[in-house]
Amino acid sequence: MKNTTLTMSFNTERLDALTYHMGKKEADLQEELKDYLQKLYEKYVPQATREYLDDRIAREETARPSRPNRQRNGASQTAE
Numbered sequence: 001m002k003n004t005t006l007t008m009s010f011n012t013e014r015l016d017a018l019t020y021h022m023g024k025k026e027a028d029l030q031e032e033l034k035d036y037l038q039k040l041y042e043k044y045v046p047q048a049t050r051e052y053l054d055d056r057i058a059r060e061e062t063a064r065p066s067r068p069n070r071q072r073n074g075a076s077q078t079a080e
Contacts, residue, residue, distance in 0.1 A: 001057050006037075 019029055042050070 001060060 022029055022032070045053075
């Protein structure tokens with residue numbers, strides 16, 4: 001399954017203060033928001049639905065073929 005990027009508005013001064021004080025405690029805003037979003041998901045999405053989605057995601061990940069590493073244009077190659 002694909003991921004979706006969330007965008008939201010928050011007062012700039014408050015965000016600056018939040019990130020400043022989180023930095024003092026070595027906390028990461030992105031991780032805190034992910035954790036909180038996960039808790040909301042667990043609170044509001046019924047267990048049966050979460051199990052169904054977890055199973056579906058796991059099946060898609062195992063069915064996805066691994067991509068071979070491609071060399072980018074301009075990548076250094078050794079002449080033989």
